[in-house]
Amino acid sequence: MIPLLVCDDSNMARKQLIRALPADWPVSISQAANGQEALAAIRQGLGQVMLLDLTMPVMDGYQTLAALREEGLQSRVVVVSGDVQEEAVRRVKELGALAFLKKPADPEALRATLAELGLLDLAPAAPADAPPAANPQQAVLDSLKVNFRDALREVTNVAMGRAAALLAKVLGVFVQLPxxxxxxxEVSELHMALNDAQRGQRLSAACQGFIGDGIAGEALLLFHDAEVSDVARLLKWQPRDDSETSEMLLDLASILIGACLSGIAEQIDVRFSQGHPMLLGQHASIERLIHLNQKRWKKTLAVEISYSLEGDHIHFDLLLLFTEDSVRRLTHKINYLMS
Known part of the structure; x- marks a missing residue:
C-alpha cells in the first residue's frame, strides 16, 4: 500500500479529493488540516505521496513545500488548489511540486496526472490469485463529516481563486488569498464586525445584487480610500475627477464580484442574474455606509474574503451577503454537493 497524505483545511475539499482518487489505487490514506500537521505525518512515513492545498491556516501550501525542501523530507507532492493564478502554479513547481491541479479535482485529470508521474505504479503488483482488494477510500469517506459552513467556505475558496486569477491578469500582480x-x-452583529474590521478608515464601497434559483443577496466590495491611487497606478489609469475614479472602482468591482459569483454558481449549479454594480458612497466612514443601507441588511449569511496584493499596501474586502430567505435553498444546494 502507498502511504498517501491528503492535506487541506476543509473536510469538504478532502472528501471531494478522496472521492476523485482512482478506486483501484492501493493507498493507505492519512489526512492533515494544515502544513504543520502534514510535516508531522511525513516524518512518520505517512506521506510518500501528498495531495496538497495552498490556502490553509497555520502553515499554507507554499510554506509546507519550502519546509519539505529545507528539512530534506521525501514526499512526492501534487498541489490541488483553488488558487489558479499562473504565478501560483509557477511558484509551487519551483518549490518542488510535481504537478498542479485545480479544485475541485476532476477524477480523469487526477488519474492522468498520477499516471504521467508514475505514482500509480509505486505499489508492488498483487499476486495473480489474490482476491480483489476493498476500496481503500470508502472507509475514509464514511468517516468524514462535512457541515454547511465548511462546505460553503470551500465553495467560496474555489470561486475566490478564479476571481483572483482574473484580478492578477488585469493588475499584473500576485494576489494573496485568505x-x-x-x-x-444579525444586522447589529454585522455592523459591529464591519466597524471592527475597518477601524474608522475612510472607504468607498460598491454593491451588486444577485438572484437565481431562490438564492438572492448582495455583494459588497470595500475599497480603502488611501489605496485608490495605488490601484489606479496598477491599472495605468489617471482619473481626472471623482467621476472617473468611480468608473474605475465600478470596473474593478464588476471583475471581482462577477468572477466570484460565477465560480459559486457553477459549483452549486445555479445561474445568477446580476444587477449593475453601484457605488454606495465615496469617502465615507463604514458607519455612514451602514446607516445609509441598514434597511437592506437584516439577518444575513455573510461570506467574507479579503484579497491583498503582494508588494503593495492594497487590499479589497469582499462580502457576499445572502438574504435570510436564501439560506434554506443554499443549504439544499450545498447538501447535494456533500452527498
Whole structure:
C-alpha cells in the first residue's frame, strides 16, 4: 500500500479529493488540516505521496513545500488548489511540486496526472490469485463529516481563486488569498464586525445584487480610500475627477464580484442574474455606509474574503451577503454537493 497524505483545511475539499482518487489505487490514506500537521505525518512515513492545498491556516501550501525542501523530507507532492493564478502554479513547481491541479479535482485529470508521474505504479503488483482488494477510500469517506459552513467556505475558496486569477491578469500582480470566513449575522452583529474590521478608515464601497434559483443577496466590495491611487497606478489609469475614479472602482468591482459569483454558481449549479454594480458612497466612514443601507441588511449569511496584493499596501474586502430567505435553498444546494 502507498502511504498517501491528503492535506487541506476543509473536510469538504478532502472528501471531494478522496472521492476523485482512482478506486483501484492501493493507498493507505492519512489526512492533515494544515502544513504543520502534514510535516508531522511525513516524518512518520505517512506521506510518500501528498495531495496538497495552498490556502490553509497555520502553515499554507507554499510554506509546507519550502519546509519539505529545507528539512530534506521525501514526499512526492501534487498541489490541488483553488488558487489558479499562473504565478501560483509557477511558484509551487519551483518549490518542488510535481504537478498542479485545480479544485475541485476532476477524477480523469487526477488519474492522468498520477499516471504521467508514475505514482500509480509505486505499489508492488498483487499476486495473480489474490482476491480483489476493498476500496481503500470508502472507509475514509464514511468517516468524514462535512457541515454547511465548511462546505460553503470551500465553495467560496474555489470561486475566490478564479476571481483572483482574473484580478492578477488585469493588475499584473500576485494576489494573496485568505481562508474565507462564513458567518450568520444579525444586522447589529454585522455592523459591529464591519466597524471592527475597518477601524474608522475612510472607504468607498460598491454593491451588486444577485438572484437565481431562490438564492438572492448582495455583494459588497470595500475599497480603502488611501489605496485608490495605488490601484489606479496598477491599472495605468489617471482619473481626472471623482467621476472617473468611480468608473474605475465600478470596473474593478464588476471583475471581482462577477468572477466570484460565477465560480459559486457553477459549483452549486445555479445561474445568477446580476444587477449593475453601484457605488454606495465615496469617502465615507463604514458607519455612514451602514446607516445609509441598514434597511437592506437584516439577518444575513455573510461570506467574507479579503484579497491583498503582494508588494503593495492594497487590499479589497469582499462580502457576499445572502438574504435570510436564501439560506434554506443554499443549504439544499450545498447538501447535494456533500452527498
Amino acid at each position: 481562508v474565507p470566513q462564513v458567518n450568520l449575522f
